[in-house]
Amino acid sequence: MAPFNSRPQRRPYVVAHTAVALDGATTGFAPDTERFYALAATWREDITLAGADTILAQEKALASAPRPGPAADGPLLAVVDARRRIRQWDALREVGHWSGVIALYAESTPARPPGSSVPELVTGTDRVDLAEAIDTLGRNEGAEVVRVDSGGSLTGALLSAGLLDEVSLLVHPCLAGATGGHQWYGSASHSAHTLELIANETFDDGLVWLRYRVA
Numbered sequence: 001m002a003p004f005n006s007r008p009q010r011r012p013y014v015v016a017h018t019a020v021a022l023d024g025a026t027t028g029f030a031p032d033t034e035r036f037y038a039l040a041a042t043w044r045e046d047i048t049l050a051g052a053d054t055i056l057a058q059e060k061a062l063a064s065a066p067r068p069g070p071a072a073d074g075p076l077l078a079v080v081d082a083r084r085r086i087r088q089w090d091a092l093r094e095v096g097h098w099s100g101v102i103a104l105y106a107e108s109t110p111a112r113p114p115g116s117s118v119p120e121l122v123t124g125t126d127r128v129d130l131a132e133a134i135d136t137l138g139r140n141e142g143a144e145v146v147r148v149d150s151g152g153s154l155t156g157a158l159l160s161a162g163l164l165d166e167v168s169l170l171v172h173p174c175l176a177g178a179t180g181g182h183q184w185y186g187s188a189s190h191s192a193h194t195l196e197l198i199a200n201e202t203f204d205d206g207l208v209w210l211r212y213r214v215a
Contacts, residue, residue: 011131012138015043015166016148016155018184022171025180026151029172032207036170039209045075045147047137048098051154052081059088067094074099076141078121080128080154082106089118102137104128130161156186159193164214167195173206 017040019031070093077098079086082105086092093101106124121136123129137143148155148164158164169184195212202208 011135011163012046012143012146013043013165014049014134014146014148014158014163015045015168016150016158016164016184017043017168017170018150018152018155019170019172020184021174021176021180023175023177023180024183024185025176026182026184028176028178028180029174031172032170032205035203035207039168039170040147043145043147045145046143047141047146048075048077048149049134049146049154050077050079050149051151052079052083052085053153054149054151055079055081055086055088055092057151062088062091062095065091065095067091068096069094070099071096072099075147076137076143077101078104078133078137080104080130080133082109082124082127084110084112104133130158130163134163152182152184152186154186155184159185159214166198167212167214169210169212171208171210173208 018026019036020026021029075098077092077100079101081103084105086103089101092098101118103118103120105120105122106126106128107122108126109122121133123132123136134146137146148158155164194215196215197210198213199211200209
C-alpha cells in the first residue's frame with residue numbers, strides 16, 4: 001500500500017489556444033498573430049504541442065527565417081508526426097522560439113535516415129498515443145503545462161480523448177465563410193462536451209478572448 005501522504009502524479013495541464021473567425025474556422029481570414037502570441041504567453045508553457053500539418057504550413061517561412069539558435073528559457077516543441085513528414089527540424093530548433101525539439105512518432109512511423117539527430121518519443125502502434133506521449137513528456141521533461149498549437153485536427157483528437165483541460169479562443173470579428181476551413185475542434189465527430197467559461201475579455205478592435213474549462 002502506498003504511503004498515506006503520496007498521490008499519483010497528474011499529467012501536465014493541457015490548453016488549446018486558437019485564433020478563430022466567428023464561424024469557428026481557423027483559416028480563411030487574417031489572424032492578429034501579435035495579439036495571439038502575446039496572449040499565449042499567459043500559460044508560460046513548458047511544452048508547445050503541434051501537429052505536423054501546423055508545422056508544414058510554416059515550412060516556407062521557416063526556410064528564410066533568421067536562426068538565432070535555441071531559446072534557453074523557451075518551451076520544448078513536440079510535434080506529432082506519425083508519418084514522418086517534417087524535414088525542417090534544424091530550422092525549428094534554431095529559429096529562436098523553442099529550447100529544443102522532439103518528434104512524436106508511432107511504431108509504424110517510416111524508418112529514420114541513418115544519423116538522424118532529432119530526439120524522438122515513440123508511442124502507439126499505427127498512430128501516436130497522445131495520452132502516453134503527454135504523460136511521458138510530463139515525467140521526462142518535468143513539464144507542468146502543455147499548450148496546443150493546432151489548426152483543429154490535433155485539438156479535436158485531444159478533446160475526444162479527454163486530454164484537454166482548457167480551450168482558449170481568440171475570436172476575430174469576421175466570418176471566414178466559404179474560404180474558411182479546419183474548425184478549431186477538428187473534423188471528427190465528437191460527443192457533447194460541457195465547457196465552463198472561466199474568463200473573457202473584449203479588446204477595442206473587436207477581438208474577444210474566451211477561455212473555457214473542459215468539464
